[in-house]
Amino acid sequence: GAVVSQHPSRVICKSGTSVKIECRSLDFQATTMFWYRQFPKQSLMLMATSNEGSKATYEQGVEKDKFLINHASLTLSTLTVTSAHPEDSSFYICSPARASGTYEQYFGPGTRLTVT
Amino acid sequence: GDSVTQMEGPVTLSEEAFLTINCTYTATGYPSLFWYVQYPGEGLQLLLKATKADDKGSNKGFEATYRKETTSFHLEKGSVQVSDSAVYFCALRAGGTSYGKLTFGQGTILTVHP
Numbered sequence: 424g425a426v427v428s429q430h431p432s433r434v435i436c437k438s439g440t441s442v443k444i445e446c447r448s449l450d451f452q453a454t455t456m457f458w459y460r461q462f463p464k465q466s467l468m469l470m471a472t473s474n475e476g477s478k479a480t481y482e483q484g485v486e487k488d489k490f491l492i493n494h495a496s497l498t499l500s501t502l503t504v505t506s507a508h509p510e511d512s513s514f515y516i517c518s519p520a521r522a523s524g525t526y527e528q529y530f531g532p533g534t535r536l537t538v539t
Numbered sequence: 540g541d542s543v544t545q546m547e548g549p550v551t552l553s554e555e556a557f558l559t560i561n562c563t564y565t566a567t568g569y570p571s572l573f574w575y576v577q578y579p580g581e582g583l584q585l586l587l588k589a590t591k592a593d594d595k596g597s598n599k600g601f602e603a604t605y606r607k608e609t610t611s612f613h614l615e616k617g618s619v620q621v622s623d624s625a626v627y628f629c630a631l632r633a634g635g636t637s638y639g640k641l642t643f644g645q646g647t648i649l650t651v652h653p
Contacts, residue, residue, distance in 0.1 A: 427582055457640060457641075464646075465645050465646075466543070466628075466643045466644055466645040466646065467583075467628070467641075467643040469640050469641075469642075516582070516583070518583075528585075529582070530575075530582035530583035530584070531582050532580065532581055532582040533582065
């Protein structure tokens with residue numbers, strides 16, 4: 424499978440600050456990027472979908488001004504949690520995908536965000 | 540909307556035991572069904588998939604059959620190993636599309652003891 428990296432793997436920040444999470448697809452070009460959020464013992468919930476060079480499409484209930492997604496290149500996407508609060512503490516997972524003959528979708532290892 | 544329900548874990552087994560993790564779904568049309576596995580510290584990996592009714596997906600000794608009549612996609616393995624310890628996710632993708640978002644179950648933690 425493809426190699427996907429996320430940075431940082433863990434981050435602790437204070438309430439009110441912003442945190443940027445990077446997702447890189449190291450060996451393929453991701454035309455689409457999905458960002459998921461996972462609460463303990465719960466499912467992965469899709470937050471937003473972005474296509475390279477376009478604005479992200481957010482799922483219902485996800486604040487687009489709070490969770491800023493940038494997909495400026497085919498190998499890099501970022502998720503910025505702005506003015507973080509303790510309820511934003513979660514596990515964030517990126518999932519790059521491409522459609523080239525067959526559809527391929529992969530997952531990053533995730534970033535654990537803790538807001539104190 | 541679409542949804543996936545997995546049996547609650549954690550599941551703890553001895554090595555060489557038989558494994559079943561139940562998965563049922565609700566969706567319109569004919570979704571594609573998937574099992575993903577997440578090993579500690581790693582991202583989700585596709586384990587197997589089935590795209591139409593009665594298809595059987597298999598990989599690494601794991602199997603799951605797409606049962607439309609019971610809307611199920613149960614994961615089975617005849618003899619588990621310690622290295623199978625991981626979190627397993629059942630997922631679906633809406634029918635009629637070969638790409639697009641996945642809807643996941645809540646995950647089942649499997650621990651296999653020697």
